[in-house]
Amino acid sequence: MSRIVIVSNRTPGKGPAAGGLAVALRKVLADREGFWFGWSGKLTDQPSTEARIEDIDGLEVAQIDLTRDDHHAYYAGFSNSILWPSFHLRLDLATIESHWYEGYRRVNAQFAKALAPLLKPDDIVWVHDYHLIPLARELRNLGAKNRIGFYLHIPFPTADALYAIPHHEELMRDLSRYDLVGFQARRDVAAFTEFAEHQAPSTFGGHKAKAIDFSGTAVEAFPIGSDPEAFAKLSVSPAATKMIHRMHRALGDQRLVLGVDRLDYSKGLPQRVEAYEKLLANNSRLRRQVHMLQVAPPSRDTIKEYQETSDTLDAICGRVMGQFAEPDWQPLTYVKRAYGQPSLAGLYRLARVCLVTPLRDGMNLVAHEFIGAQDPEDPGVLILSRFAGAAEIFPEALLVNPFDTDETAEALRIALDMPLDERRDRWRALMDAAMAHNVDDWAVEFLDGLAPDAMAETRPSRDMLYLASVA
Ligand code: F6P
DSSP states (O other): OOOEEEEEEEOOOSSSOSSHHHHHHHHHHHHSSEEEEEEEEEEESSOOSSOEEEEETTEEEEEEEEEHHHHIIIIIIIIIIIIHHHHTTOGGGOOOOTTHHHHHHHHHHHHHHHHGGGOOTTOEEEEESGGGTTHHHHHHHTTOOSEEEEEOSSOOOOHHHHHTSTTHHHHHHHHTTSSEEEESSHHHHHHHHHHHHHOOOOOGGGOOOOOOOOTTOEEEEOOOOOOHHHHHHHTTSHHHHHHHHHHHHHHTTOEEEEEEOOSOGGGOHHHHHHHHHHHHHHOGGGTTTEEEEEEOOOOSTTSHHHHHHHHHHHHHHHHHHHHHOBTTBOSEEEEOSOOOHHHHHHHHHHOSEEEEOOSSBSOOHHHHHHHHTSOTTSOOEEEEETTBGGGGTOTTSEEEOTTOHHHHHHHHHHHHHOOHHHHHHHHHHHHHHHHHTOHHHHHHHHHHHHSTTHHHHHTTTSOOEEOOOOO
């Protein structure tokens, strides 16, 4: 059986894996031979030319160091100040410094140079996320003939946002060098197809780029999931129960409205707190009856737009406190740090409502984890943005437009007043969908699609899209 080589910007660290994805991919590598390849987390004066191979908790991990300048241009620059905002349709927050592209390409070339000598001819290579779009082309330039797949963990942009990205045409050409490109949601496949079928308009000078041939690239939605049954177990573990007791002591009979997100402008945090503010303003009976807890660990905090989001959130939370707090009652708690999964599982289980209201999101695994952690006899209600990939698989959540804070405030009221029978019925359907989309099946399906004989075997039977050459 072929080895599996997983490539991502960050590699799994020592100790228990933090996220469902890391757990699932570890499982892939426990069942099959292979290794994980990525950045070591170290910044050095000289870039590594060879990878260091380490055994991390039984997993073979090959890592390279990056120089500080390259890392800045590749990670904070091109990946997170250009690709991230553009893919999330926030061109207003993008910083278009096209010279970062050189660092982005240099790091991808460095990844390829260090990875290529480790590859055997029949290894299957699975590349993750927007940091590494050019990797297949760089590997192919070095002679790699392996099956190479790419999975995007964030949304794919609409054509207009794509055109605003410097060198977007080259990036699309890079994608055409993968055998399989996987997206989170059908909307992402549609956006990609829209570009592939019509391609970029000519740029200044009337120059028309040669059309890209996608005929060798299969494109499909593989909605990622979590391990809802593991979360169900975790939610009754001693650590989760400890958190539940702690919160019971603090909250008494108040119902908990919970949000858990990285502190990122795509998560719609200011709009969410504003919706909660409207709930309290419109429904005075709910004051002292509810409490909002927003957990928001800081993220990418060297980037100005992230600092500004953090400041905006501080101001809005302060405003809500100033308006509604009493000497003996606080409407909300805002915690800017990360919690382990057992504590989060306890918070999810206790919450009457979970607000997952990103302005745009690839999937959003908080929604999956919240569902997994519910008490089937007394489940909470999920309020979900219709712009999260998760909305395609969880229609029984209360779906909202997160930009419309009146609508989210009303959804909050409905959720808090929802009768137990309806909460149970909705949760059952959500749990069935979460189990049908579990992360183990996700990994197996992607790798089945990437297997050497997959193209021939799957073409007539599976719902994969092969884009005809338009050259
Ligand atoms: O959602 C995309 C993603 O890159 C995840 O894969 C990752 O866990 C998260 O964003 C955090 O990103 P960073 O590595 O920049 O902290």
